[in-house]
Amino acid sequence: MILLFFMFINCTILTTLGSFVTLCGQRQLNNQLPWSPKHSVCDFCHHPLSWWQLIPILGFIIQRGRCHWCDARISAFFPISELTVILVTVKTFSSSWSHNLIFTIVILTLLYLSTTDFISQVIYPVALIGLFPLLLVLPRQSFSIGKLMVELVIMGLFLFGLQHITKGLGTGDIEFILVTDLIGGWELTTQIILIGCLLTLIPALIKRNSKLPLIPGLALGFILRLLFCSY
Known part of the structure; x- marks a missing residue:
């Protein structure tokens, strides 16, 4: 029971980190810092996103795959990536913190590389270190x-x-x-x-x-x- 609790916590943290990593990939392609601009915006209408729109997977489902503000289609790449993070975390989770840390680094690295290549078909070789x-x-x-x-x-x-x-x-x-x-x-x-x-x-x-x-x-x-x- 305790192990399941920690697995749930780990999945929650990793999914949130995964969403942040995709954001970092997008902003690096735009020559922006991960923390600037302060608020995430729609790629099409540039309207600041509300907190509920940023909830991994659920935000996509609630909006039915379209921006709440301009009705533009949201790429399924992002919720699929977040779902993949959850599935891999559940499969690879163990009682060893070092084991979990290794797979966390690898999963987030793969997600970052996929994001930059998906959006602009480029990768940053230094990220392969992960x-x-x-x-x-x-x-x-x-x-x-x-x-x-x-x-x-x-x-x-x-x-x-x-x-x-x-x-x-x-x-x-x-x-x-x-x-x-x-x-x-x-x-x-x-x-x-x-x-x-x-x-x-x-x-x-x-x-x-x-x-x-x-x-x-x-x-x-x-x-x-x-x-x-x-x-």
Whole structure:
């Protein structure tokens, strides 16, 4: 019972932090500070948002997916992200505070990367540092610096070659994939790429003439793989 209580508290805190992280991503893209301007506003009519509109998930449901002030459609990316944070928190929660802290950092990092890529199709490479705490909980069967470097070089050359040929793979996507390989190895990475591409294929079939961001799909693939791997 006590563990369930702390899980609820952790979910509440993480969802709130997740909402704040998406805000930080949006404001950084606009060259703004996380705390300035003071109030969040609608992206379309720029009307200051009321407190109830900012409640994670519920604010979206209450408004029926549209701005209360101008009736503009709110992207489902944000409530889906907040719901994902809750689901991952419930699945990965444990009695170890260090374990929970590691997954908190990783989840929020993936959310931040997905937000900036979803909005402007760019990522800030320094944010990838937030994925490295996973090295403490994801076991690698063998570790050899030489083998790892060869693996990274081969994968890097392949990805940059693919980028040059297709013009569809971004540099940020490649950086994300290489960091994933560094953390979890090529088997985990290929699984994440496969899941991410399949997830991105669905909206791609709907918006055929639009260039879609890959990081949200890769991040979700990353999360799904974490949920079903042993650590």
